[in-house]
Amino acid sequence: MSAKPKIAFFDFTSCEGCQLTVIDALQTHLGLLDLVEIVQFREAMSEKGQDYQIAFIEGSCTRKSDEARLLAIREQASAVVALGACAHLGGVNSMKNRWPIENVQAYVYGQNGKDAYESYPARPISAVIKVDAVIPGCPIDRHEFLRVVQMMLQGRTPRLPDYPLCVECKLRENACLNTLGIPCLGPITRAGCEAICPSYGDGCEGCRGWHPEANFEYMREILRGHGLSDHEIDARFTMFNHYQMEQMSGHAPLSEAVAPVTDTSLPTSSFAAPKED
């Protein structure tokens, strides 16, 4: 066999929890290091090799300067893998997209903040570059990561499950949370995490994105049955998927609660913003 494939990890706007999950996966699967050579992984090592073939990218694109970096990675890599919900969907970062960017900048950094810190609406990396494979989730599931790497090393195309999370939840013999009065987005969410949140008593929040046949209206009916307002329902639909809901706004309009804010005045609260010198 020829030289080991070289892989690299990159991070954009994210918590770096998916890369930590990769480090955790290596703890129990050190053999992976025999199959690939990691040439860049800033969080874990000082070396910075530029001759990688597979690039794993964590995080969303949230500023103009991210685009050039993404394009450069795409140029070098023969395969790009989106690692986790931020890269795959825009994730929690896209919750800020409902306000004009000047509004969120002023809220966090004060009236001068908008000039100090570059930012624009958060997007998945697929909005900027072609993505060859996705490992969904917030964070990723370490077993799925290992499976995807294995398939890519065998030259196969990893595919995501195209059925709802409920299938895996049933296989684990969990009692259905929706029937117990606990709101759960399992019926519209793509499977693949083995229903980890429902297995710990908490409803699915949709971090893996929607499955292809997701029926939002029926989901909304179920959630209304729990006594949730449309505002609360939309807050659930948009926790990880604000960008997706924006993209499909014609099909599944959002209530006022999470709909775009058109008011362009800046917030005057000093709750979060620092003192101005």
Next chain:
Amino acid sequence: MPENIKVNVHHVTRVEGHGNIVVDVRDGTLEKCELQIVETPRFFEAMLRGRPYHQASHITSRICGICAIGHATASLRATERALQVQLSEQTQLLRRLAFHGEILDSHILHVYMLVAPDFLGVGSVIPLATSHPDIVKRALHMKKFSGDLCQTIVGRHTHPIAMTVGGFTHFPTVQELVELRERAEALIADVDATVELFGTLPWPAFERETEFVALVQPDDYGFIDGKIGSSDGYELELDEYRQVTNERLAPHSTAKHAAFNRDSYMVGALARYNLKHQHLSPRAKAAAAHLGLSAPCYRPYLNSAAQVVEIVHCIDDVIQVLDTLIERGVEREDPAPVTLSPHARGVGACDVPRGILFHEYQIGEDGLIEEANCIIPTGQNLANIDRDMRALVPTILTEPEEQITLKLEMLVRAYDPCISCSTHFLNVEFTGK
């Protein structure tokens, strides 16, 4: 002495997040010396506006993959204090276990995988696996325990699932706790070996007097709740946190800077050690002595040693809490009820691996968050790191540039900066040549 030195470490490695170190010496004068934070801003506080209160802990745990349980805990405490929630003893014990799991996981990762390679002369933990396999195996073994502890209590370390406002959505069985108890006991040999190993490392002697800030409690080395204590003799209620943090913008950083009684202060393991070492477990006290720590300690490089001391303390405390839970049993409890009222404010604080973390929310009668603020430990440390670098650089100017760079990187790394939290971090940049 060289007249001109430029250090430019672009994206310091082996830290969480993105930062650059920039040093500029011209004609023998230190013109510029700073840690630049180049992480992309995240805007979590702005995003929380209009969200139902029960989402806050799951949203804010996503601020940081390493301190996910810490953010979730501070968030829950802020919400619970705003909504007048009284926690059961069982909830407090389970939260304490999950929290220790995170402190252990983070400290083990930091001292073994991020700090140790500097002393053992390698670029990362990966070559260490070949050159010092026993050390790496021990670190992984300890880390596996802390991860499994988190998994048993809250589902996973990044991002915790079962912690919710007022309690938990999942409960471990006593059998699971008994197994963890056995494993924790068996881990003590690894913990002792850790103290031995770090006792042999040549910590740089650099020291600079500064103010230390940590959460304090009357008779406990506790990490959750308490008052804000300062080594300058002040003690404040959590609600007064703004007097401590005094956030302001620094042009070279996407993270906000903080200052209390002086122009900077330090938070984290060394601050906690200095303020409450008397409450450490007996074995942790012995470890501190072995590592050359004695309060007050003004040597920032020894923050990593203080983390080793906390590894010892947390394992001891995990065993004690497990004993209590095993004896009293674990019951399925519904979360404690909330009381909604107009514009209710609450501050939550906990001492996460890197220092005090504050969350503050204002929640409306409709249960929606109206205002939010999060103040992160690394943000509080940034001003202190800048001042340490400014004091250190003139003392090492005659050394080769690689040595200067390494010492600056090691200094920054000692603070265990978590830049995706404070927004991201580290590169050293030498400019001026």
